Amino acid sequence: MMEPSFYAEIIQASLNPFVCFELVKDNNNKVIDGIYKDLNPAYECLIGMNKDALLGKKVTEISESINLKTIQFLKASEKAKKNDKTDYYFELKKQFYRIQIFSFEKEYTAISYTESTTELLQKNIAQEDLKQTENQLSLILDSTEEAICGIDLNGRCTFLNLNCMKLLGIKEESEMVGQPIFNHLIKDSLSTEETTVKQDILNKLIGKQPCQSNEIYFIRMDGTLYPVEYFVKPKTSNGTLLGGILTFADMTKRKAEQAEINHLMFHDPLTGSFNHIKFEKLKVACDNEKNLPLSIIMGDVNGLRRINQHYGHYEGDQLLKAITTILRESIPKNGYIARYGEDEFSILLPNTDSSQVSWHIEKIQDAIREYNDQISKDQAAINLALGSETKCTMDYDIQKMINKAQDYMDKQKMLNRDSMRNILLTSIKTTLLVRSKFTEEHAERLVTLSKSVGKKMKLSPCQMDELALLAELHDVGKIGIDDAILNKPGKLTDGEMAEMKKHSFIGYQIIKSIEGLADIALPILHHHERSDGKGYPDGLTRHDIPLLSRIISVVDAYDAMTQDRPYRKAMTQEEAIVEIKKNSGTQFDPEVVRFFLESIEEILKE
The missing domain is CATH 3.30.70.270 (Reverse transcriptase/Diguanylate cyclase domain)
Incomplete structure (x- = not known):
């Protein structure tokens, strides 16, 4: 095994620049500088400074033209494992160098410079730039809130960002890349037909036109749906159409907010x-x-x-x-x-x-x-x-x-038991009951019979209310007739009868003076008219007589015939019905009689 001094001699004799640093770190253990510990003559020639001027100095104390790049190399050494080397490329004094960084003992880093060709350096720089660009693009795509994916001309996915993966419900990009993205798009969440989204988008792409819509749904891998808004832009290279870029925005929250706005706009809170x-x-x-x-x-x-x-x-x-x-x-x-x-x-x-x-x-x-x-x-x-x-x-x-309808409603409101008008009407009814033979039982029978006929004739609810009120008030004018005439037990003289006939006009004037009751004032005036024109006060014939008057005329006559009077006994119901039929077309309106007979028949069955 060779001695360490032997390696030092080789480095010193090497034609490739070589330098060794002691790393300087901050409180977070991050490299911020380096101290020159050793270097060879080739490195002295490279930077134009001798060894004595560098040893013990920090990189940041040396010429700014080289220290910035050197600091970057030192920081890069943090990522290198012990005895591993990392290649970089560096230009200095119009010469390109291949840079190798060696990290050892955690506190030291060595840098070796090897001359390189321009072509190799440019290729490496291009690769680094491309990698950096891709990293930046990936970072941008993944940080946007929108879901983005690329498609080819067949609608297959070429790439997708993180939010697109989340929207689809997948964990790996490989699950979708190469797969048809249009299988996940439909126009309507309730549609059972094949989607036409694919053809819509591809037609636009072929025409090199942007395309957008806010009426589609994205189908997740688990089958759930998300309303989305999408935008498609053609992707071309040198005029050649390659596919498109689809951008999706999840509309779930926006649709919910819009739905809430619409609800508040058109609903009572x-x-x-x-x-x-x-x-x-x-x-x-x-x-x-x-x-x-x-x-x-x-x-x-x-x-x-x-x-x-x-x-x-x-x-x-x-x-x-x-x-x-x-x-x-x-x-x-x-x-x-x-x-x-x-x-x-x-x-x-x-x-x-x-x-x-x-x-x-x-x-x-x-x-x-x-x-x-x-x-x-x-x-x-x-x-x-x-x-x-x-x-x-x-x-x-x-x-x-x-x-x-509002007019009828107002009349009902007026007749509310708490209203002053109703108090007045109650007082009038009470006076009528006291001063004449008109009884509450008679009024109740007339109201029941009148409503029964009204239902058969399909009167409106408002007409039904007016009819019931008319049944109670049609003889209200009798309170203006002299008691002697009003309560005379025997037959009235011609003069007395003429006086009695005034009650319809008196009742008309009384009810007309009460706000909101004008609609039953005329029926009160004409409730003694006859279909043949022989009635009073105006001798009107059939259809000129108010409908409600024609109904009350039949109902009142039937009830009078079936009740005892001081001067005669009551008829049976059958006898009264015969009498009503007999006078149909003369005294009574035939149409009203027909509906009256239907009502009586149902009542008798009960």
Whole structure:
């Protein structure tokens, strides 16, 4: 074995520059400098300085032209294992050198310089630059939030970044490279057809045009779907199309945020139902031939402001939520509920006629009664006024339909038991009961019979309400007739009869003066008209007589015939029916009589 001095003699005699350093490290054990420990004459010639001027000096104390590169070599030695060597290339004084770095004893590093050809150096530098460029590109691709992959002209994956691997649910790039990326793209998450995404993208690439879309889904390896937005740019070299670069962005979060924005834009935050803005859009969307008959129900919460003041806004909010739940459970799935205002709701019902609307309103009212029966005394009860209207042809303007429903709703609101108007009506009814032979039982029978006929005739819910009110108030004008005439037990004289006939006009004036009851004022005025024109006060004939008046005329006559009077005994139901039939077409409207007879037949069977 040769002595160490023998190696030193060889190094000193070598024509290749050689230098040895003691490494200088910081507190983190990182190399920051080097101290010259030994060097040969060839190295002195290389840098133009003698050995005595260098030994014991730090690299950073020597000429800046060489120390920067030398420091880089020393730092590189940290990566080298003991006695391993690493090759670098270096240019100095127009000469290219192959640099070999030797690391030993952890504290020392030696550098050897070997002359090299220009071609070899340039090739190495190019390789290093390429490697550095690839590393930088890889770093950029992996740090972006977007998923990026390359494709060839057959749609096979050529590379992909980390986020693309995550999106696909793979751990190794090799799992996807060389595989068709289009197998993982579909246009619709619910589509069962073969995807057309591949052809869309390749057509654009062939035309060397960028392509983008936000309507596709990315299929992960486990079969789950992600909504993505993609952009494809053709990849060319010297004018030759090689493939494309696909960039994907996961739209899951963005779609969820957009969905939340859309929900807040078109929904009432308290009840979750549609808001007024959405209702206006639905109104336009539903206004077409295929949705006829189209109906609407308008609802107004009576006394909401008073509830908020008395019970607090929390209780008022809970009441609105309860009403929304009742409405949802009481209408068909194709109906649309909107909170139209602070205390108003609107319901659009496509393909729903007036009789179906009546049924839905009854269901709502039944649910409200059930709710009110279950609440405690400390809770506010639901009092909801409802109005509806139906359009059967496109000639009927939908806004007019809505306005009509609101008018009916307002009338219902007015008749709320807590309103001053209702107190007035109650007072009028009480006076009528006291001053005439009109009884509560008679009123109840008329209301029941009238509603039965109204249902047969498929009257709207609002007409049904008016009919029930007319049944109670049609004789209200009798409170203006003298008691002697009104309660006379025997037959009236001609003069007394003329006086009695004034009651229809008196009733008309009384009801007309009460705001919101104008629609039953005329039916009260004409409830003694006859189809043959021999009635009073105006001698109107059949279709000129208000429909509600024609109905009350038949119902009132039947009830009068089947009840005892001071001057005669009551007829049997069968006898009264015969009498009604006998006067059909003269005193009574034949159409109303037909529906009345159907109703009576059902009632008698019960």
